[in-house]
Amino acid sequence: MAAQLLTGKEVAQKLDQDIQAEVQALKGKGVNPTLRIMIVGEAPDSLYYANSAKKMAEKSGIGCEIEQLPGTMSQDDFVKTLRDRNNDRGIHGIIVMRPLPKQISEDVVKYVLAPEKDVDCFNPVNAGKIMAGDLTGFPPATPQAVMEMLKFYDIPLSGKEAVVIGRSMVVGKPMSMLLLGENCTVTVCHSKTKDLPAVCRRADVLVAAIGKAKMITKDYIKAGATVMDVGINPEGDKFVGDVDTEPAKDVAGAITPVPGGVGTVTTRVLLKHVVKAAKLQNS
Ligand code: NDP
Numbered sequence: 001m002a003a004q005l006l007t008g009k010e011v012a013q014k015l016d017q018d019i020q021a022e023v024q025a026l027k028g029k030g031v032n033p034t035l036r037i038m039i040v041g042e043a044p045d046s047l048y049y050a051n052s053a054k055k056m057a058e059k060s061g062i063g064c065e066i067e068q069l070p071g072t073m074s075q076d077d078f079v080k081t082l083r084d085r086n087n088d089r090g091i092h093g094i095i096v097m098r099p100l101p102k103q104i105s106e107d108v109v110k111y112v113l114a115p116e117k118d119v120d121c122f123n124p125v126n127a128g129k130i131m132a133g134d135l136t137g138f139p140p141a142t143p144q145a146v147m148e149m150l151k152f153y154d155i156p157l158s159g160k161e162a163v164v165i166g167r168s169m170v171v172g173k174p175m176s177m178l179l180l181g182e183n184c185t186v187t188v189c190h191s192k193t194k195d196l197p198a199v200c201r202r203a204d205v206l207v208a209a210i211g212k213a214k215m216i217t218k219d220y221i222k223a224g225a226t227v228m229d230v231g232i233n234p235e236g237d238k239f240v241g242d243v244d245t246e247p248a249k250d251v252a253g254a255i256t257p258v259p260g261g262v263g264t265v266t267t268r269v270l271l272k273h274v275v276k277a278a279k280l281q282n283s
Contacts, residue, residue: 041071
């Protein structure tokens, strides 16, 4: 039997409804949830991303301001500007687009961004909160989007074997902690893992976050497993995931498509975090 296709659209619609209801409730109390996206220098990719996030935010009633700063700005000036945004009570969530120009160190800036406004987990305080199971934190949007999808589609997690391929701070590591938080038995794989297909075949839930087009063939998948494909890799004029989806469908029980899967949900997670930040800052 072909695998169930776990599409992102329905999950995104449900999140939109929840977000809109929460935004209305906040507005009723005089709070207008607002996101500030900071871009330093000419960065067309960042601007494209920011504009599409703004469009989506405004559809949900969330304010979104894009702040474009000169690429020649010094680190001290950027830090001062960021501190001003931290202290601005009209801004609830802040995203600092990366990469930053070379005179501005990410390692300095990430500690300046106030953790309570850091809606995309840039400040290590928020990474630490995932480890501690502290629900006041903000996990990165992508692994959180995977969790939203698993929850929406009612995929059983407690006591299940989860294998995460990838150990980046943006996806793999926080993903493993979020799955552990749902009582999965988690294995994290990387480029030095021995016999990756055999390790992956243990998984009831397999998360691929590698960045290698179609690397995960059906030989990596246990019959009936849930496969969450985080990869976004250019192939010709389109994008493909880290999983070779069509053949994998014959083995998996459920699988996310690329495009139309996890990526569809990530911006909604960011907006959900802006609403959460606004609530926490006004409770
Ligand atoms: P990174 O390049 O930071 O990390 C890739 C990870 O994959 C590393 O841990 C690396 O291991 C591991 N890896 C690489 N090659 C192999 C291999 N042959 N076998 C096993 N493991 C391997 O990528 P990201 O975590 O940032 O992103 C992963 C993918 O997710 C990319 O395709 C990216 O485009 C996509 N992505 C999707 C998002 C979405 O919204 N859907 C958002 C963010 C990213 P090692 O540590 O040993 O080098």
